[in-house]
Amino acid sequence: MAKNKPKICGHRYTVIAYDEDSLIGTTSFDTMTIKINSRAPREIQEETLIHEILHCIFFHSSERDWHEHPEALIQAIANGLWQAGIRPEHFNIELP
Numbered sequence: 001m002a003k004n005k006p007k008i009c010g011h012r013y014t015v016i017a018y019d020e021d022s023l024i025g026t027t028s029f030d031t032m033t034i035k036i037n038s039r040a041p042r043e044i045q046e047e048t049l050i051h052e053i054l055h056c057i058f059f060h061s062s063e064r065d066w067h068e069h070p071e072a073l074i075q076a077i078a079n080g081l082w083q084a085g086i087r088p089e090h091f092n093i094e095l096p
Contacts, residue, residue: 006091008053009060015049017096027052029059038096045095049088051078 004015013027017038024037025048034052036045054077058069088095 004093006053006093008056011056011060013056015093024048025052027055029056036095042095043082046087047078047082049091049093049095050081050086051075053091054078 006013006015011032013032013034015034015036018035019038021039023035024040024044025035027034034049034056036049036052038045040048051074054074055069058074062069
């Protein structure tokens, strides 16, 4: 598997760093891109990556519009997975 190109629910995404003040992370389902803010502390980047991957899973596993994803549930799962030791390397991703 190529670095920073995880396959999520059978779809190849690209994970890239970006440098903005507004968001810590964002996902485009149209371009299949996950962006993680390189200004955020490492721990926040890692948990945000899990959060964005969960959005992808919900998007590809559900008929619901992505705007309807239960944000609190996604954040709770992301935090729990990060606390359990899930890290970017588990997805073959290198954060900046």
